Amino acid sequence: MNFNILLGLSAVVCLVGLIIRLSIWFSQGMHPSDVPTVPAAKRVAEALKGVLGSLFSAKIFLIIKSVFVDLLFQKRVFDKNSLRWIAHTLIFFGFMLLLLMHAMHGVVTEHLFKGYQSTLNPYLFLRNLFGLMVLAGVAIAVYRRISLKPHRLRTYTSDWAALIFLGVIILSGMLLEGAKMSSHSKYQSMVDEYASLSNDEDGKALEAFWVQENGLIAANVQLPPAPELVAKGREINGDSCIECHVSNKNAFASSAMAKVTPMFFAVFGDSATLTLFWYLHIITCLAFLAWLPFSKMFHIFAAPVSLIVKCVTGDQLQEPANILTRQMLGLSACTHCGTCSLECSSNMFYESFHNDFILPSEKVQYLKKIAAGKENDPAVLKRMQQGLYVCTSCDRCTTVCPSGINLKELFVSSRYALLGQGMPETAMLSHFSFPLALAQNFVDDHLQALKKVTDIFKKSFQHLTDMALPITLGKATDIGNTSFRGCFSCQRCTNICPVVRSYDNPTEALGMLPHQIMFSLGIGNTELAMGAQMIWSCSTCYLCQEHCPNQVELCDIFYTLKNGALKKIEAGANS
Amino acid sequence: MKYTFFQGCNIPIRIQQYATSTTAVFAKFAIELEVIPEFNCCGYPVRNVDEKAYILPSVRNLAIAEKRGLDILVICNCCFASLQKAKNVMGKNRQLMDELNTILAKEDLHYSGKAEVKHYLTVLYEEVGPEKIKAQRVNAFTGLNISVIHGCHVLRPREITHFDDSFVPRITEELLQTTGAKSLDWRGKLECCGAALAGINNDLSHKLLKEKIAGAQEAGADYITPICSYCHLQFDTTQKNIQTGAAEEKLLPVLLFPQLLGLCLGLDEQSLGIAKNSTITAEDIQRLNSLLGPPVEEKKKKKAKVAA
Numbered sequence: 063m064n065f066n067i068l069l070g071l072s073a074v075v076c077l078v079g080l081i082i083r084l085s086i087w088f089s090q091g092m093h094p095s096d097v098p099t100v101p102a103a104k105r106v107a108e109a110l111k112g113v114l115g116s117l118f119s120a121k122i123f124l125i126i127k128s129v130f131v132d133l134l135f136q137k138r139v140f141d142k143n144s145l146r147w148i149a150h151t152l153i154f155f156g157f158m159l160l161l162l163m164h165a166m167h168g169v170v171t172e173h174l175f176k177g178y179q180s181t182l183n184p185y186l187f188l189r190n191l192f193g194l195m196v197l198a199g200v201a202i203a204v205y206r207r208i209s210l211k212p213h214r215l216r217t218y219t220s221d222w223a224a225l226i227f228l229g230v231i232i233l234s235g236m237l238l239e240g241a242k243m244s245s246h247s248k249y250q251s252m253v254d255e256y257a258s259l260s261n262d263e264d265g266k267a268l269e270a271f272w273v274q275e276n277g278l279i280a281a282n283v284q285l286p287p288a289p290e291l292v293a294k295g296r297e298i299n300g301d302s303c304i305e306c307h308v309s310n311k312n313a314f315a316s317s318a319m320a321k322v323t324p325m326f327f328a329v330f331g332d333s334a335t336l337t338l339f340w341y342l343h344i345i346t347c348l349a350f351l352a353w354l355p356f357s358k359m360f361h362i363f364a365a366p367v368s369l370i371v372k373c374v375t376g377d378q379l380q381e382p383a384n385i386l387t388r389q390m391l392g393l394s395a396c397t398h399c400g401t402c403s404l405e406c407s408s409n410m411f412y413e414s415f416h417n418d419f420i421l422p423s424e425k426v427q428y429l430k431k432i433a434a435g436k437e438n439d440p441a442v443l444k445r446m447q448q449g450l451y452v453c454t455s456c457d458r459c460t461t462v463c464p465s466g467i468n469l470k471e472l473f474v475s476s477r478y479a480l481l482g483q484g485m486p487e488t489a490m491l492s493h494f495s496f497p498l499a500l501a502q503n504f505v506d507d508h509l510q511a512l513k514k515v516t517d518i519f520k521k522s523f524q525h526l527t528d529m530a531l532p533i534t535l536g537k538a539t540d541i542g543n544t545s546f547r548g549c550f551s552c553q554r555c556t557n558i559c560p561v562v563r564s565y566d567n568p569t570e571a572l573g574m575l576p577h578q579i580m581f582s583l584g585i586g587n588t589e590l591a592m593g594a595q596m597i598w599s600c601s602t603c604y605l606c607q608e609h610c611p612n613q614v615e616l617c618d619i620f621y622t623l624k625n626g627a628l629k630k631i632e633a634g635a636n637s
Numbered sequence: 638m639k640y641t642f643f644q645g646c647n648i649p650i651r652i653q654q655y656a657t658s659t660t661a662v663f664a665k666f667a668i669e670l671e672v673i674p675e676f677n678c679c680g681y682p683v684r685n686v687d688e689k690a691y692i693l694p695s696v697r698n699l700a701i702a703e704k705r706g707l708d709i710l711v712i713c714n715c716c717f718a719s720l721q722k723a724k725n726v727m728g729k730n731r732q733l734m735d736e737l738n739t740i741l742a743k744e745d746l747h748y749s750g751k752a753e754v755k756h757y758l759t760v761l762y763e764e765v766g767p768e769k770i771k772a773q774r775v776n777a778f779t780g781l782n783i784s785v786i787h788g789c790h791v792l793r794p795r796e797i798t799h800f801d802d803s804f805v806p807r808i809t810e811e812l813l814q815t816t817g818a819k820s821l822d823w824r825g826k827l828e829c830c831g832a833a834l835a836g837i838n839n840d841l842s843h844k845l846l847k848e849k850i851a852g853a854q855e856a857g858a859d860y861i862t863p864i865c866s867y868c869h870l871q872f873d874t875t876q877k878n879i880q881t882g883a884a885e886e887k888l889l890p891v892l893l894f895p896q897l898l899g900l901c902l903g904l905d906e907q908s909l910g911i912a913k914n915s916t917i918t919a920e921d922i923q924r925l926n927s928l929l930g931p932p933v934e935e936k937k938k939k940k941a942k943v944a945a
Contacts, residue, residue, distance in 0.1 A: 212743040407646050407678040410697055413740050414683075414690030454678045456646035493682040495836025496867070497647070500874050508836065560829050564844050599838055601845060603829035604793030608803055617794070624685045 065344065072348035079355025080363070083394055090433040091386030094478035094507050100383040108383040116374050128373035132466070133366045139464045142401065149202035153228065156195030160232075164189050165347070181307040189239075190315040193232045200229045214409055215400040216424055224359055227350045234346055238339035240319030241326065243310045244279045247333045257302040264298055271295025276310040277320040279327070364395035365465040372466035389475065392467035393433065396426045402459035402469060411452050419449025422459040422469055429476055444485055450477040451489040455497035478504040481511035486635070488628045490515050491598060515631075516598075522631050523593025526574055536586030541622050548612040549580040555606035555616050561599050572596040576606050576616055583619070592627045596620075638764065640710035640755070641702045642670035643720070646678050647866045648713060651874075654910025655866060658895035659712055659757055661909065665773060665902050666765045670710060675701050679719035689733070695723030696737050697744075702752035709754050714865030718790035720754040721797050756791055756800055758864065758894070762808045770815045775903040777817030777932035781925075783897070784821050784858035785809055786849060786872075788865030789829050803827075809864065812894070816901045817932065823856035825849040832867035835875065843879050846871050850889045860892040869893065873916050890916040892925075900929060 088105040091097075100108075116125065131137045136154075139147045162170045163185070171185070172178045178185065203225055207217045242248050249272060259265050270287035272278040272295070310317050326335040354360065368391055379385050403409060403421035411420050418424040428446055431437040437446075450473055460470040481487055490512050498508060539546070555576040556562050565571040573594040574582065582591040591597075597620045606616040648655050660670050680694035699720060702709045711717040727734045727750060738748055761770070787806060795803040806827070813820045831845030850872070853861050863869040873891045880886055891914045899909040906912065906922055 212745075405674070410677050410680070410694035411683055411690055414687060414693055452683065454646040454682055455650075456678070457650045461650075489683075489686055491837055492685040493833060493836075496682070496832060496870075497651075499836035499839060499842070500651075500870055500878075502878060512837070560845060560848075561841065564841060564848075599834070599841055601789075601829040601831060601841075602833045603789040605789075605828070608793045608795065615794070621684055621688060625688055628686055 068344065068348050072352040075352035076355055079352070079360075083355050083360050083364075086394065086434070087387055087390045090390050092389055092429070092433060092472065092475035092479045094475055094504050095482045095510075096504070096506070097382065097386075097475065097479075100386060105383045105387050108381050109387050112375075112381070112384055121374050124374055125370055128370045129366075132369040132373060136464070138369075138462075138466065142462055142464075145202060146206065146399070146401075149199045149206065152195040152199030153203070154199075156192040156199065157228065160189065160192045160196070160235075163192070164235075179306050183308050183312050186308060187312045187314070190236075190313045193236055194315050196228055196232045200225050200232075210400070210404065214403055214412060214421060216398075216403070216418070216421065217400075218398065218427075220357055221398055223353075224357060227346065227353070230346045231343070231350060234339060234343040236316045236319045237323065238336070238343050239313060239316035240277075240321075241323040241335050241339050243277045243313070243317060243320045244323045244327070245332050245336055246278065246280050248336065249278050249280070252307075256306065257298070259298070259302070264294075267291050267295035268298045268302070269295070271299050275299075277317050279324055358397050361395050361397045361465060364391060365397065368392055368395035369466040372468065377460070377468045377471065385471070385475075388468060389472050390433065392465075392469070392472055393426060393430050395465040395467055396423070397465060398423055398427065399464060401462050401464060402426075405458045405462050407454045407456040407458055408452055415448070415452065417445050417449050417452070419446045420452050421449075422473070425449055425473065425476075426467075426469070429472065432476070432480075440485070443480060443483070447477075447480045447485060447487050448489055450480060451487050451494055453477075453494060455494075455501070474498075474501075474503050478507040478511070482507055484514070486514040486518050486631075487511065488515060488631055491519075491624070491628065518631055518635070519593075519598070519627065522634055523627070524589055525593055526578075526590060529590070533585065533587065533590075536588075539583045539586050539588050541583070541588060541619065541626065543615055543619050543622055545613060545615045546580045546583040546619060549577065549584060549610075549614045550612060551577055551581060552611060553577045554609050554611060555580070555614070558605045558609050560603060560605065561596070561601055572599055579623075580614055580616065580619070588623075588626070592623045592630070594623075597623045597627070638667065639669040639671060639707055640760070641673050641676075641705055641707045641752075643676055643679075643698065643709045643711045643713075643716055644672070645711075645713040645716040645866065647870060652866055652869055654896070654913040655712055655869065655893055658893060658899050658904075658909040661904050662895045662899050662902060663757075663760075665904075666761075666769070668760070668764070671705075671707065673701060673705065679713075679716040680723070681715045681719045684719075691719070692723050692726055692733070693737055693740065695720045696727060696734075696748050697741055697746060699723060699750075699752050699754070700741050700746040700748040703749065704746060708752055710757055710760060711754060712757050712866065714756075714788040714791040715867055717754065717756050717800075718798055721799065724750060724754060725797050756798075758791075758808050758812060759800060761812055767811050767815050770812070770898070771932070774815070774901045774932045776901050776929040777815075778897075778901070778925075778928045779817055779930060781816075781818040781928050782821055782857050782859045783813060783818045783892070784823050784825070784853035784856055784861045785813065785894075786825055786830060786853075786861060786863050786865075786868050787827055788863060788868045789827075791864060792827060809894075812898070813862075816897050818897060821853075821856045821858055823852050823858070825852040830863070830865075830868040830871040832865075832871045835871070842871075843875070846875060846879070850876060853889055854887060858889065861889050862892055862894050862897065864894065873914055877915060888916050890914065890918070890921050892917070900925070901932070 088102045088109070093099060116122070136147060136150055139150055167178070167180065180186065207215065207221065253268070257268065259268065269278070269280050270283055270291040273280050273283045274287050274292045323335065330338060371388060371391065379388055400423045403423040406422055408420055419428065425446065428437060432446065437443065453473065457470050460468060463469055559576055562568045562572065562575055568575060574596055576596065579591045579594055579596060600617065600620045602617055604617045607618065610616065644656050663670055676698050678694050679698065680691040684691040699709070709720060711720060727748060734748065741747060787809060791798055791800050792803040792806060801808045810820050825848065828849065829845055830849060831842035834842035861872050863872055869891060872889065876889065896909045896911050900906065911917060911922055
């Protein structure tokens, strides 16, 4: 098929993809209850207002700085991890230079450099150097993905696909160039076109020289060629060829590849191999172009925008329409590099809960689906909700993200958007709630979601006031901590408790007082102890435990009861 | 002398001044604090949910310090208690230790209990000592009243934390004395700031906090000095969040101990990040500086008394 038709097709697919991805920036978003949807037109208008406002103000200097520091130099990656920086820099510069200098040589290189010939130096040499840069970068990236697997770095098929695409593009290009070097039919056509040979002897001499020096494979040249023939060929080469074609040794990578091409020649024949490699190279390049907007490679558009927005706004957007747009821009800028998950302070909780969504990079992948309304499986949403909540709000993910995504804001909004959908989240009853209370985001949503959990808690357990008296002895309690057996009800715990003294009617507010909970365990009624509001009102100050004259570990027992109560609630919710 | 510096999750993003002032003060005594980026959360936030999930992160942090061949210095009480608890549990429960080590082995880490966990006050008191601190002072405060709030998890449970006397802690008192400031005797000194209930039961959390603010103010405190990062956030952030705006309402400013000590050691208020405490005003800092003067030698005082 004609090259131009193939190029046109893939360019159209790429363009359609870009339009789809861009339209998502302005149409989707995370919506907690008090964040209304904003019409796309308004979002585009607000975004334009922001962009123009920044371009025509002193912020333009920030943008220029960001282009050099964040985009070209990739300072955020450089500061964190030199190996990753080397890989990205090699791939980025190698690939971009090949794209401009080689793929678009008719548009770019020929106009920039007079007398450009792809077979002359420095072009011949540089093409190989850039190719090798990309391959080295890809190799480092592969090594990184494999070696960091035990550190919870997730790699999807699409991540491998991106690396394979890059690798195949470069290798097929090198194979094609190598095949051209060794192909006799290619040699013959060039001789016919460019060389003015006076007789057959000259032809043989030139051929001998190219076999010796340039990796040509010719059946009628005896190996090794006679030195005098080669010397003569060198002269002819100097007259006829060298002006437009330097030695193939300059193409160091491709000439190494030329050593494997004879195997292909043997199977497919000389010119068919050339066609095969040409198609392999061209089709991978064009497939990559078409695939680009539908994959993480879209980051080459989204990440620069995200980084500049971060630099200009400092993650302090005010306009609600722009906050939504920024969220979607952020989601599309993710390269699934996993840096956030490697640095995540909560990453060890993954090892306990085995929920991938605790890892920020994995949250991002599924939030794309949730934002698009494509993920409705309650089990997945519940795991996502837990993943969003089991977060220490240390903001490390946002600090380290190489694409400058405002993950913190994205996760806060997503957390309350999901909590608002109605599923209770038991992790709310943990200290993960502390930084959320401190930040005072979505205060009403938080209280509503909290009420859902506390209501379930109240429903799930028997309460002292509901029970028919007298309460009799149950079977022996086994909660792992037996220190409650030492309680002789002196009530020192209750008397010293700062929570108990905070209420006018503590029994009503707390269900049971600390010493009563110990007594309840003593008579074998764990359920009753677990259902006491007291355990959730415990400030964990340990005064009771410290002051107990008989070493009852009250506060530790409260923690055990809380763990047990939440497990019971979760079991009830899942059954 | 060198320690790995455990800052936890709150300090690097919300209270950087605690870390920078501590590092600056320790540098004065030639103690280096090495920041380890691999450290993760101490596990404390998940304790209500699952005890084992609470222990594992601290065991990992201890294993990282062990691999680095250094002990851990902690400035957050809750992190301190979590790390100490993990050590305690590992010491008692060999089976759990093996189980958690299997998880750590994936990252080429191993816990054997070699790394010790030390609170920064203990290190200041035991390894530097009040005498050496006094000798290094260039200034000391006069007429400065401080309400210290120790925070619960550095003191209790004493079998886990091993920090001073949990009923009558004197390390903090003696260290505070080196600055010349007066540590007030007040009723909230050993009590709860309410942080553990924030976001779970805000009313109760605020009630406990207000009780402490009122207590310190009634005792005549110029500043409250929280030892724990959670207490700090309660006083420095939540206090402002819950202000009603009433005319008679008075803000109780927060000053961290390394900031206080740093000023006496001749460190400037910028490097101690004093203005980063959101409850402190420019006038507060001015007044604070005006209370600083050359330290008065105690021996001279005694002699003067004898002479009188």
